[in-house]
Every structure is written in structure tokens, then in C-alpha cells.
Amino acid sequence: MNKLDANNVNVFYGSNKVIKDVSISIKQNTVTAFIGPSGCGKSTFLRLFNRMNDYIDTFKMEGKIEIDGSNIYDKQIRVEELRKQIGMVFQKPNPFPKSIYENVIYGLRIQGIKDKKILDESVEQSLKQAALWDEVKDKLKDSALALSGGQQQRLCIARTLAVQPTVILMDEPASALDPISTAKIEDLIYQLKSKYTIVIVTHNMQQAGRISDKTAFFYMGELVEYDETKTIFTNPKQERTLNYVTGRFG
Amino acid sequence: MPRIKEKVIEVGLASAAVITILTTIGIIWVLLSQTIDFFSDVSIVDFLTDTQWTPLFADKHFGILPLVAGTFLTTFIAILVALPVGLTIAVYLNEYAPKSFRKIIKPLLEILAAVPTVVYGFFALSVITPFLQSIIPGMAGFNALSSGIVMGIMIIPLITSLSEDALFAVPKSLREASYGMGSTRLQTAFKVMVPAASSGIIVSVILGISRAVGETMIVAIAAGQQPRLTMNPLVPIETITTYIVQVSTGDVAHGSLEYKTIFAAGMALFVFTFILNNISYWIKKKFQEKYE
Amino acid sequence: MNSSKINRIKDNAFKYFGIACTVFGLAMLAIFLGNIIIEGIARIDWAFITNFPSRNPDKAGILPALVGTLWIMGLTAVIAIPLGIAAGIYLEEYGKKSKLATLLEINISNLAGVPSIIYGLLGLEIFGRIMGMGGSLLAGASTLSLLILPIIIVSTREALKAVPSSIKEASFAMGASKWQTVWHQLLPASFGGVITGIILALSRAVGETAPLIVIGALAYVPFVPASPTDEFSVLPIQIFNWISRPQKGFAINAASAIIILLMVTFIMNGIAMYLRNRWQKKVKW
Numbered sequence: 141m142n143k144l145d146a147n148n149v150n151v152f153y154g155s156n157k158v159i160k161d162v163s164i165s166i167k168q169n170t171v172t173a174f175i176g177p178s179g180c181g182k183s184t185f186l187r188l189f190n191r192m193n194d195y196i197d198t199f200k201m202e203g204k205i206e207i208d209g210s211n212i213y214d215k216q217i218r219v220e221e222l223r224k225q226i227g228m229v230f231q232k233p234n235p236f237p238k239s240i241y242e243n244v245i246y247g248l249r250i251q252g253i254k255d256k257k258i259l260d261e262s263v264e265q266s267l268k269q270a271a272l273w274d275e276v277k278d279k280l281k282d283s284a285l286a287l288s289g290g291q292q293q294r295l296c297i298a299r300t301l302a303v304q305p306t307v308i309l310m311d312e313p314a315s316a317l318d319p320i321s322t323a324k325i326e327d328l329i330y331q332l333k334s335k336y337t338i339v340i341v342t343h344n345m346q347q348a349g350r351i352s353d354k355t356a357f358f359y360m361g362e363l364v365e366y367d368e369t370k371t372i373f374t375n376p377k378q379e380r381t382l383n384y385v386t387g388r389f390g
Numbered sequence: 391m392p393r394i395k396e397k398v399i400e401v402g403l404a405s406a407a408v409i410t411i412l413t414t415i416g417i418i419w420v421l422l423s424q425t426i427d428f429f430s431d432v433s434i435v436d437f438l439t440d441t442q443w444t445p446l447f448a449d450k451h452f453g454i455l456p457l458v459a460g461t462f463l464t465t466f467i468a469i470l471v472a473l474p475v476g477l478t479i480a481v482y483l484n485e486y487a488p489k490s491f492r493k494i495i496k497p498l499l500e501i502l503a504a505v506p507t508v509v510y511g512f513f514a515l516s517v518i519t520p521f522l523q524s525i526i527p528g529m530a531g532f533n534a535l536s537s538g539i540v541m542g543i544m545i546i547p548l549i550t551s552l553s554e555d556a557l558f559a560v561p562k563s564l565r566e567a568s569y570g571m572g573s574t575r576l577q578t579a580f581k582v583m584v585p586a587a588s589s590g591i592i593v594s595v596i597l598g599i600s601r602a603v604g605e606t607m608i609v610a611i612a613a614g615q616q617p618r619l620t621m622n623p624l625v626p627i628e629t630i631t632t633y634i635v636q637v638s639t640g641d642v643a644h645g646s647l648e649y650k651t652i653f654a655a656g657m658a659l660f661v662f663t664f665i666l667n668n669i670s671y672w673i674k675k676k677f678q679e680k681y682e
Numbered sequence: 683m684n685s686s687k688i689n690r691i692k693d694n695a696f697k698y699f700g701i702a703c704t705v706f707g708l709a710m711l712a713i714f715l716g717n718i719i720i721e722g723i724a725r726i727d728w729a730f731i732t733n734f735p736s737r738n739p740d741k742a743g744i745l746p747a748l749v750g751t752l753w754i755m756g757l758t759a760v761i762a763i764p765l766g767i768a769a770g771i772y773l774e775e776y777g778k779k780s781k782l783a784t785l786l787e788i789n790i791s792n793l794a795g796v797p798s799i800i801y802g803l804l805g806l807e808i809f810g811r812i813m814g815m816g817g818s819l820l821a822g823a824s825t826l827s828l829l830i831l832p833i834i835i836v837s838t839r840e841a842l843k844a845v846p847s848s849i850k851e852a853s854f855a856m857g858a859s860k861w862q863t864v865w866h867q868l869l870p871a872s873f874g875g876v877i878t879g880i881i882l883a884l885s886r887a888v889g890e891t892a893p894l895i896v897i898g899a900l901a902y903v904p905f906v907p908a909s910p911t912d913e914f915s916v917l918p919i920q921i922f923n924w925i926s927r928p929q930k931g932f933a934i935n936a937a938s939a940i941i942i943l944l945m946v947t948f949i950m951n952g953i954a955m956y957l958r959n960r961w962q963k964k965v966k967w
Binding site for chain 3: 392395396399400402403404406407408409410411413414416417420421424474475478479481482483486487495497498499500501502504505506507508509511512513515516517543546547574575576577579597600603604605606607610611631634635638639644652653656659660663664666667668670671
Binding site for chain 3: 192195197224234303
């Protein structure tokens, strides 16, 4: 069954058309990678799924985006509810300037949950899932800003997991990290797949090849090709895809 | 209903912001209604052309000119002090001074700006006036000169900090280009940097003027309370603001002609500062567009 | 002499002129503080602080004015802080690009340039007469609140602007509403800047004289104000009153009261500067 569906999506910034008639279907419990040269629209497209583009003044969208068959741009939809269901991890780690504990429970706190037991459990469980628990369990009250970049990013993932989303969007989550931290994040993504549907934007093609089931190649706002990752990297149908994955441009 | 709660909060925040608009409307309404009332008793032609201002005397004259003259005389002296000194300090700090020096000077200038104006008034009356009297024999104990000078000292930090911001905003490449052609620091400062920052510097001067025009306590304490149509800085004068204070410290019944005069005087003051502020706002907007 | 030599001399001459101007400003500050301290410090004792004003300069004290200043500071804070922060939040986070926001912005920048004595005229008519507060503490504090509102609004906006947008994005992405984001993230993160602006604004209010004279604050108060509806005096008005008297003894009293007033404003400014520095150092995202 399809978790996410985009049908004939166009996006404009002012009169500038940045996404051109893109349609894509993403299955549950899979990892999908969006690749393409910078400026190709892959991040913009990713941010359509949790409506983060709404804050851009000149943003306009046509077409339909659905989660579990319901249109997320429908007037009835509450953006806040949608985002509890679809979490997001950003390019640069962006922990809140608060303690590690407060970071993880932020999502629950704004839902009005005050029960200490539930919060404590959620912190432990989320940090364990994000493979961070052992490193921080003794300093939960310390500032999150004191963590290393890789730890911060895993904290941001834990923070996202704590609200129990079904989809996690990741916008180049490892691009600001060192190789060891990157490897940890990639392992984590692989483990999370069993419970979540993950969409990841990356400019690193080896990374896409290592972690994703399906890969979508974007170029100049168009979805050029979307297929099994193996096919995209070994036997693409489009010449532009071939040129990109073999490093001839981009 | 979280959505309603959000809306209520937004409306609450907006109403706090709207208070600022009500303030402006309130100011204009208060000044206008009392001034219109005032002009039903006094002819507007007299107000603008009569050369005497004696509303508190038996022989009443309502010519605003002496108050305007006093206001402009003290303002002129203040700018004469503040512009060269303030701008020089700004150029010096930006082009010559070592960074560590700047770090010490700027907070000290901020202290100068934080001193309440009543304290400046005391300074003018008890230090500057006796000092000037020892140099200029025959100078009156209350005069425009010493209050103007002290007002200038008060405005120096304003002109310095705004001009320095303007100089700082000039792209570094311009300065480097000037040095690259063999200019000295002085030539770079006054032939390249100051012209490039001119709009910001003009804004600082206009705001300085506006500040001086509206300044009250220094002149109320040190300039005397004698409305006089003169440009002589050595004799007592009265500014618009001083007149308002003078009436307020006495006992004036609401609705009397004297009561209305302070609003008419306030209206004149408001119009002057309003024009000055809008000119500076307009220059600032234009200036921003140029750099973006 | 060739022209490059002349240029170098001019360059150096200006350097010393620049130093001279800077020193001039600082020397004025020094003379000014020195003179006041020499004249006034000896007069300050416990009786000076706890006595009422008097015809006899040696027996006069500042108690009612000092208490009045504290009342005014407190009441102004209570009125102006919530309004200023709320308006600042609205302009920075909600009202962006609407017509109302543009109008508000122009209006606030205009209000910041209106002479304080004009606020006095506003307060005299609106608070004093129409709302019937007369020359009470409440009328004074309301007037000063309107006066410092633009300062608080502008500094609140600056502080909110300094919070990186990634924090805001992260909060929105977690499903937080706008207000939740403001309340849980933006306000705590910008706290230092907001507080700094508030202290500077209040220190401005403490030093104001003209608007309070206009609304009818008293020069001679033989009692300590005990409620917001009481009439009052404040330190700057007491100082103004003493300066206006011919006797030397009152000039000394004025200098002594100025020392107390300056201590209050300098301490407030010092705290503000300290907080600003600490906050700037702490916040490295």
C-alpha cells in the first residue's frame, strides 16, 4: 500500500516554476532517496510533505499530495497534526537551546502531556531508538548544545521519534557530519525502516546507494527517473540519470 | 479548541501593537482639538506673525515666533557643537582607533547618553555658565549659549553612534580600493567613506536636530524663561518646551486660554519634529534600497 | 615640501584631532561627574534619604521623591513590559508583510521621535482629565509606559530576530503551533535581549522629568505615596525644584539627589550592558 502519493505537483516561487509536474508514490516501511544536483528542487519537494514551504511568502502549489489517501493540503487538515505524523530532520543539527531531556520531550510537552512517567519512558525509548541513550543517559539535564555534531543530529532524530510519527523526512541529515557520525546515522536509518517510512534527500550518491530501497533522480525541477535503487545506479533508463550517477555532471 | 486559542492569542498580541497607533491618534487628537479651540480665541495670523509671546501677562500677545526663535537658537548651537565633534569621533573610531580603544570608548559614550537630562541642566547652570561668564563678561546667568553647548554634548553620542553605524556599513572593498591607490587615512575617510555613508550621517544629524528641538529640561533650567525674538546667545530666551514646563509648574485651570496655549505650542513642536522624523525615515528607506 | 608629506601631516593632525574630540567628550563626562560628586557627596546621609522636603535646605530630604520614583518604575514596568513584548512578538512573528504591520512600523519609528513633553500633554488630557486620574502615580506611569513602549517593542523585535530560523523550523516541524513556538522556543532563547531592552527602557523612564511635570506631578510632596491613585513627586522633579531655587544650600541638595539618581540609572544601565555581553557570548549557535 502507498504511504505517500504526489500527483502532478507544480510549485512556484513567485513566477518561478521550481517543481514541474512531479508524481511519485512511496510505499510504507521503505527508505526512499531523493538525489540530484543542488538547486534541482529535491529539498523543496521533500518539504511539501510536511508543509514546511508554507512559510515562504511567494510559495504556491498545484496538484495533490496525499498521506494514507488523504490530501494534506486540504483546508480541513491541521498543519500541527500533520507534522506530528510526519517528522523532519534537518541538514544542520538544530537542537533547541535546552537540556537533552527537554529536547526529546518537546513534542509531547506541546501536546500537553505532563505525566512524568510517560515523559521519562519516552525519553529513554526515543534515545535508545536513536542509538544515543548510552552516551547521554547520565547527563540528560545537560544542555543539548554541549553535544558533538553527530550526537546533536541523533538527538534531533530522537526528538522526532518521541512524537511517534509514521513518516520521517530527512533533508541531507549527514551532510554536516564527519564520516564516523555519518556511518552511525546511516545504520540508524536502516534500523528505523522496520517501523517508519523514511524519505531522505542526499547529495551523496554512495549514501543513497547504501541505505535506500528506491531512488528518485531530480533535475531542474523535474523527476527524471524513479526506480529501485539498484536499477538507478546500475542500469538507469534515462541518459541524464546515467550521466549524473556516473559523475559526469552535478 | 486549539485553533480558536491561537486566534485569540494573535488578536491579543495585535491589540497590544495597535496601542501604539492609538497613542499617535491620541496625540494628534489632543493637540488638534485644543489648538482648534485656541484659534477660536486667537487669530492664526497673530499666532504666526506677532513678535511677542506674553500669554501670562495682562497685555496678552500670542506670537509663537519668539519661542520658535529660542528653540532654533539653542538647537543651532547644539548642532554646531555635536556635529563636528560627534562626526570626528565616529570617523576616528572607525578609521584610526585600535579595536581595543573602541571597545572602551563606546560604553563610555553610552553612559553619556544615559544621563537624565535634568542632570545636564544642572551641569549647564552650575558649571558651564559660570565658566563662560568668566570668559565673556556681561553674559547673563540664563542664556542660550550654555544650554545649547550642553545640549550638544548630550547629542554627541547619538550622532557618533549613528554615523559610526553608517560608516561601518560601507563595503570594505571601497576603503581598500582607496588605500590601494595610495590615499592616506584622512583622504580615505573624507573622500571615500564619509561620502559613501552620507545618507546615514545626514539621518544622524536630522535625528540630532529633532532631539534638540524637543529637549526640555536643559533649556528649562539654564536658558531662562523669557520669550524673546533674538539671535543673541548671551541673553535669556525661552523655547517652546520651556514654555510648556513653565505653565505646567504653575496652577492653570483647565479650559482657560493659558491651558490651551501649551497645546498650541505643543502642536508647533510636534509639527517640527514630525517633519524632521519623516525626512530621516524617508532617507533611511532610500538608503537601504541602495545597498540591497 | 612635497604633497605626500603634507598629506601625511594632515593625516596625523586629524588623528590627534580625533583623539582630542574623544577626550573632550570623556573630559566633559568626568568634569560633570566630578563636580557633582564634590558638591553633593558630603550632604548624603541617612537623614537626607529619609527626610521630607523642607524650606530649610539642611533639613530637606528626598524620601517622597525616592519612593515616588520606585512606584513609577514599578507601575511603568507592570504596564509597559507585557504590552511591549506582546506588540514586539506580533510585529516580528505574526504581522509580517500585512498592511497593518507596515503602518505599525512607520508609526512606531515616528513615535520614538516624538519629544517626551508631547507625551506629557497626551497624558494630561487623556489620563489626567478624561480618565480622571489627575496627577496620580497611575497617570504618570501610564504616560511613561506609552513613552517607552517603542523602545521595548524595537528591542524585543531585535532579540527575536537574533534567534536562528533553524530553531523555529525545528519547532514547527515537531508540530508546534505558532504560539507554542514563540512561548517555548523564541522567548526563552531571546530572553537576554528582551530583558536588556526592558531595563534600558525603564532607566529612561526613571530619568524623565518633563512629561511628569506636564501631567501635574507635584514639586512639593509632604507625604509618602502609598497607592497608585496618590499624587507624587519623583527624583528628577525634586532635583529640578531644588535647582530652581536661589539658595546655595538647595544647589547642594540637588547635587546630592543627582548622585542618587545617577546611581539608579547607572546601575540599571550596567546590568543591561552586562546581560547584553553575557547573552552575546553565550549564544553561539
